[in-house]
Amino acid sequence: MSLIIAYIGKKGCVMASDKRKIGYFGDKENLAKLEKELYDGKISNDEDFEKRASELGISIKITDDASKLKVVGNTVRGEVSTKGTFETKRRRIYGTTNGYQLVELVGSETTSRKAGEKGIIIFGNNFAKKMAETLISRKWKSSQSLRYMGDIFEEVLTEVASKTPTVGDKFDVLLQEPKFTTSEAQKHLNITIDNDIKVLTKFRQELTEQIVQQSIAIDMANKIISKGEIGQVAEVDGNMVQVQLNDKTQAMDGNWKQLAAPGGNVLMFSDSDNVEVGDKVVIENENLCLKKDKSTLKCDIILCSL
Structure with missing residues (x-):
């Protein structure tokens, strides 16, 4: 549910993306049917999307606040992700002057990594991608500045968003213009990407x-x-x-670390002068006290069953 457009060349890298995110809940077969209609371009706006989802019994949540682009070092990173039952699949493009790399990850494990020097890269579903390619071919002028290219990408995103609800109408555009040769670009990308994936691994x-x-x-x-x-x-x-705790009680601290096992001793405090060895200690109405006279006991531990 994303459209990311990137240009990488001798001037630098410019990347543009929508901010749409769509959540689904419902029958798998009907969900597959809904997605096929979306990707075939049969649903052209949010209202029709919500109506069709309702007809199929699918609950959807549409937001336009997802940040899919980020500056990492002297590169721009674009990412599309798909959350599965157990893992998140990520597809990333890292771009800088005279170089880019395409990286695919499952969780934080790299499954594919490819490098290139220049070009226009588009991430998106087939309908959105084909439409973007057609629009770019009409508008593109390679001699223009990166900022002008960014403006063109925004125009393309706007037109695509008007034809499919898979792309939202809010956008981010980021660019980087370091001075790298092709070999310097790949060296920088390797270091940047390796560190970025380490950050992802640590985060996970x-x-x-x-x-x-x-x-x-x-x-x-x-x-x-x-x-x-x-x-x-x-x-x-x-x-x-x-x-002394009985054989069914343990004492824990605030971080749920065991302080005393069953049979162990714990320290408590009493204001009563009528406490004797052998007195039963109970909890009644969530109040820690002596069983014989209900005089209160205090402690800084958590008493739990096994």
């Missing part, structure tokens, strides 16, 4: 760790004890009370 690792931690937090939160016996008093020293 951090994201995975966050998801794991969130999963642990959700799992442990469901185990927080709100009712029942949790142990008994093992030692009393003034207002400090050592409580």
Whole structure:
């Protein structure tokens, strides 16, 4: 659901892209039917798209705020992506003066990488791509500046967006004009792309760790004890009370790290002068207290079941 147009030549690189993103939810067969109609150019505007999606029982969400272009070093990067069940597939173009590379990734693993020196590269579905190629051939003047080329690309994007809802009517245009020979361009691209993919790998690792931690937090939160016996008093020293946990209770810190396993001791505090070794400790109405007289106990731990 994207259209990215890039020019790479001896003057530099200019890239233009729409900002459309479309989310789908519904029956797979009807979704495939809807996509085929879109890519065949049978649906020409957002209103018809929403109507046809409704007829097929497909829920859609259209936004025009996705940033598909980015300056990385002295290059411009354009990316289209497809999210699968388990992985995201990315297709990228990195362009600079006198050189470009096309990179395909699954997750953060590179599956294809090709290099070139100059040309016009278009990412998009077949209908949008063919229309863009026709329009560019009519408007193109290679002797013009990069900024003029960027204006032409915006005009092309505008016309394509008026014919298909796969392309939005908001655009980004970025350019870079470093002074590179063809060999310098590829050296720079290799370094830039390798570093950029390392950043993506690190981001995915951090994201995975966050998801794991969130999963642990959700799992442990469901185990927080709100009712029942949790142990008994093992030692009393003034207002400090050592409580031995029973065989079904563990103590966790705020990061869900175990501080005490079942049978271990944890420190609590009491304002009562009637605490004795052997007293049962319970949670009633989410209140930590002694079973015998309901006097409150305080602690800075989280009590969870196994």
